[in-house]
Amino acid sequence: MSLIDLANPSRFLALTARALPWLAAATVLAFAIGISQVYLAPDDYQQGATVKIMFIHVPAAWLGIFAWIVMSVAALGTLVWRHPLADVAAKAAAPIGAAFTLMCLVTGSLWGRPMWGTYWVWDARLTSVLVLFLMYLGVIALWRTIDDPAQAARTAAILTLVGAINIPIIKFSVDWWNTLHQPASVFRLGGSTIHPAILVPLIVMAVAFTLLFLTLHLAAMRNEIMRRRVRTLMMLQAGARMGP
Amino acid sequence: MTALCALLVRDLRLAVRVGGGALTGVLFFLIVVTLMPFAIGPDLALLARMGPAILWLGALLASLLALDRLLAMDHEDGSLDLILTAPVPLELAVVVKAFAHWLTTGLPLVISSPLLGLLLNLEAKASGAVALTLLAGTPALTFIGLIGAALTVALRRGGLLLAVLVLPLTVPVLIFGVAASNAAITGPVPFGAPFGILCALTLISLVIGPLAAAVALRQGLE
Amino acid sequence: MNFGPHAAFIITAYVVAIAVVAGLIAWIVLDRRHLSRILDDFEAQGISRRSTRTDGDKW
Numbered sequence: 469m470s471l472i473d474l475a476n477p478s479r480f481l482a483l484t485a486r487a488l489p490w491l492a493a494a495t496v497l498a499f500a501i502g503i504s505q506v507y508l509a510p511d512d513y514q515q516g517a518t519v520k521i522m523f524i525h526v527p528a529a530w531l532g533i534f535a536w537i538v539m540s541v542a543a544l545g546t547l548v549w550r551h552p553l554a555d556v557a558a559k560a561a562a563p564i565g566a567a568f569t570l571m572c573l574v575t576g577s578l579w580g581r582p583m584w585g586t587y588w589v590w591d592a593r594l595t596s597v598l599v600l601f602l603m604y605l606g607v608i609a610l611w612r613t614i615d616d617p618a619q620a621a622r623t624a625a626i627l628t629l630v631g632a633i634n635i636p637i638i639k640f641s642v643d644w645w646n647t648l649h650q651p652a653s654v655f656r657l658g659g660s661t662i663h664p665a666i667l668v669p670l671i672v673m674a675v676a677f678t679l680l681f682l683t684l685h686l687a688a689m690r691n692e693i694m695r696r697r698v699r700t701l702m703m704l705q706a707g708a709r710m711g712p
Numbered sequence: 713m714t715a716l717c718a719l720l721v722r723d724l725r726l727a728v729r730v731g732g733g734a735l736t737g738v739l740f741f742l743i744v745v746t747l748m749p750f751a752i753g754p755d756l757a758l759l760a761r762m763g764p765a766i767l768w769l770g771a772l773l774a775s776l777l778a779l780d781r782l783l784a785m786d787h788e789d790g791s792l793d794l795i796l797t798a799p800v801p802l803e804l805a806v807v808v809k810a811f812a813h814w815l816t817t818g819l820p821l822v823i824s825s826p827l828l829g830l831l832l833n834l835e836a837k838a839s840g841a842v843a844l845t846l847l848a849g850t851p852a853l854t855f856i857g858l859i860g861a862a863l864t865v866a867l868r869r870g871g872l873l874l875a876v877l878v879l880p881l882t883v884p885v886l887i888f889g890v891a892a893s894n895a896a897i898t899g900p901v902p903f904g905a906p907f908g909i910l911c912a913l914t915l916i917s918l919v920i921g922p923l924a925a926a927v928a929l930r931q932g933l934e
Numbered sequence: 935m936n937f938g939p940h941a942a943f944i945i946t947a948y949v950v951a952i953a954v955v956a957g958l959i960a961w962i963v964l965d966r967r968h969l970s971r972i973l974d975d976f977e978a979q980g981i982s983r984r985s986t987r988t989d990g991d992k993w
Contacts, residue, residue, distance in 0.1 A: 511938070516938040516939070516940065517937045517938035517940070517941070517944060518938065518940050518943060518944055520937075520944055521943070521944055521947045521948075524947060524948065524951045525947070528951070547927070547931075563958075563961070564958060567954050567957065567958050568954075570954065571950065571951055571954045574947075574950050575947040575950060575951060578943045578944075578946055578947040578950070579943065579947065581943060582939075582940035582943050595883070595887075599880045599883050602876075602879070602880040603880045603881075605876070606873075606876045606877045606880065609873055609876055609877075610863070610873065610877065613867060613870070613873055614866075614867065619866075619931070619932065622931040622932075623863050623928065623931070623932060626859075626863060626924055626927055626928045626931075627859075627863055627877060629924075630859060630881065630920070630924050631880075631881070680955065684958055684959070684962060687962045687966070688962055690966070691962060691965045691966050691969060694966070694969040694970070694973060695969055697973060698969060698972050698973060698976075701973070701976045701981055704981060705976070705979075705981055708981070
């Protein structure tokens, strides 16, 4: 089934109606495994048990960034290929990405207080993630302000692509600047520097979070399609009332 | 080429003539810089240390507020549609409009910043450094603001949304503008490094701003 | 299980994460119910989109 087949909203709805229960089940299973791994993971010799916050903080960060990348790809779909479900995908992803970014900021802050002694510091990584959160809120505001869904989609698409420049900044901020936030230790040239006993639960939780994102995103996309149908019907109804 | 020159002259004339939009920006700058000591307290040493930051924030906010004069007014009276259908590339037309906007809004801020530096107890070298960084950075503020203005051009009450969209994008400019100013005044950090990055940000915005704005305008007004 | 001297921070972090996820799920579920109800109302009134009558691809 090619991408263009998915362009039919009814077919998309039918497909997701069958796929979502499986996705949801897979998500729950992944979290069950992940949480048990987290529970059993050893304490870090420096940080003690607070390293367990990392198992939510890092996946939340990854997904906050991933959601913006999904939105950027959807933005290209809207502007370049005019793929009809691209608009829906972009709009549905924004609140989910914002929520994960917020989760990242709050859990990071709660981790920072015992570890660094402060809830917040204005270093490059924290600042750029905060800016990402503000940009999410801006995109959501834009979606809610423009009436026509097609125009809102194109405007949001441009803003999303302009804001995408923040993503590499976030990723490389700990390398380019001398920051309080620790440097890259998972995705780096030369392999990860984390001990497997900590790395494995982290990866499992990341997979669980990703499945969660997919589940939520598809469900939100279905809602968005329904919302557009409601809008169409309301317009039909208003037209019928006005008469010939 | 003459079409673009005509557009530039038109925008400059309108900005100078209509309601003194240029001077209103400077007035707002003055008011904001005056408000800060009321909030912070009259401690001159503290004000001098925060001087570059206060001046940069004031300039940023003044630039932001002036942005609705960039495109919205032309949209309201239909001139924007004429510009879109003109034989000049839209990207160049918005470059010219943004340049005119900077000449009449940003440049007055740069020129007035040393005077306002006096209010904040900044010494001459510090004021000079801030003015130089503003000179390098206010074009970036205008051209980044151009993107937001183009995105919200068709909205009637889009002013606050425009600010929300533009401000996160201007954060790097603000950071490096203040860093460069402070480097010139105190720091062991050489002035050249943050100033170079500030100039780079401006140059990047000179390219990305008009490109994104042109796309936004085309789809916003179709 | 011993969470160490900073137990409160760890537990709060997990509570926040659960709250955020629960909030997202609640938003999606409630939104869906609301929209379903509206669509059912339209169905009851007999107003439907073109594609359910003919073979179009309208939203």
